[in-house]
Amino acid sequence: MIELRNVSKAYDGVNVVDDVSLIIEEGQITSFIGPNGAGKSTLLSIMSRLLKRDGGEVLIDGIPLEEWNSSDLAQRISILKQSNAINMRLTVRELVSFGRFPYSQGHLRSADWEAVEQALDYMKLTDLQDRYLHQLSGGQRQRAYIAMVIAQGTDYILLDEPLNNLDMQHAVEIMKTLRCLVRELGKTVVIVIHDINFASCYSDSIVVMDKGKIVSTGPPQSIIDQSVLNSIYNLDFHIEQVNNNRICVYY
């Protein structure tokens, strides 16, 4: 369980995250939605210790973030940010093998390589494993990074806008993979996402943020609601029920 207690973060006196308390349930996909600047990515970075917070507490499995040994924590929680410009010349397989660093400190044993193979297989990258990252398309590269996170084998997986720059086919593929991770491997996935319809169709729980605060949380059925969305996005939402999913039309 990830628990946030009164977390806040300010830049130059402006509260980007303002006194946020939240519990993220295990074995679910939790999506953060909200307009730009709502503090979603900042909150994700604070949860995963990439960013220091100004106040409040973050507890992972009931233990405060600061009390974790950093290698142990890296075996519990992983984060993938949206921009991943890597300066190093790496093949897909080499990148994925970095996911085992928290366990091996660079000296990979056979169990580690097995985890790498499984991750490559899971993301259907086995054929591409010897290609260099810069030779891949955007969708393939995103899959490679997610494979690295899978190889890391953490129960909590945090992804910041994993669908950025992906076409519909690849976006759907990634979301289906995330669902599989939750269903088959029992992972807890937390994502920041802009496409409301993706959030609606694939999440178990949605957290709506605006101006650094949490506006509401709940399952898609209650969150994908005209009155909730109209006010935070300043748009006219029309919501339809299609195949048991709530789909928004706001164009």
Next chain:
Amino acid sequence: MRPNSDRTKLLVMTGLAALALILYIVVGLNSRNWQYALSLRVPKLIAIVLTGCAIAVSTVVFQTVTNNRILTPSIMGLDSLYLLIQSLALYVFGANSQIVVNPKLNFALAVVGMIGFAVLLYRLLFRREDHDLLFLLLVGVIMGTFFDSGSSFVQMVIDPNEFATLQNRMLASFNNVNTDILWIAGAVLAVVLVYTSRYTHILDVLALGREHAINLGIRYEAVVRRLLILVAIMVSVSTGLVGPIMFLGLLVANMAREILTAHYHKYLLIAACLISVLALTGGQFLAERVFNFATPISVVINLVGGLYFILLLLKESRA
């Protein structure tokens, strides 16, 4: 498969570097002069190997930590500070004072000054909560320029005869390496190099960038600070030993990255060291035997390094 081809390349480089070292020692020896010649050449060679490795390793580490391939640690202003210390010592104490003439004292002063400055700089900057590596570099550049201006000013006002003493210190040279210092500096560099070699896997992860490194469980701030201090020690000691020569680092770090297929630091650091030793031995050989000591080695290195740097910039701007 790729690490194997890299291993072959490393073997070839080792062979070349060993060949250069042997040639440097052996060429021109005969039954009458060998004792004298060896007593001169061996210390020079030790100095070349140690400083060559220190420069190579410090530059590769610095580039990985800053995630930038066209930087060298000299951007922190350490070699500028070295020149300022030398100029000031000359101006304040005179050309015949112990601090200028006694090599041990002079070395100690310069090294302590440089390391002290680096530690102070890191202290100040890492105390800020949202410290930024780029900010550290900017401060380094500004301080470097300040030190440069300071030493130019001192050079204007000192006696022209004293300036000649200073000029010797301004260019790197292996010709008058003091054996007493060599042992101290050598011991320090050897310890630091061995210690740094324990960080090869961590450096690989750091090369992925800050966020990936933290995600993979590296205590980023602490590790970066420790590595930067190691860099400062290596730069200070090698500069104190032979003079400012950091430009070589840019050359060898980038050549190592060009030559190797994989970018694991395990190989990268060794390759950079080998190229560095090869370049220094070759350069010293040219400077000594071909130019008959008329051209200091740093002139040769700065010329070649400058050309390579321009090529590198052109290539990067096209890519």
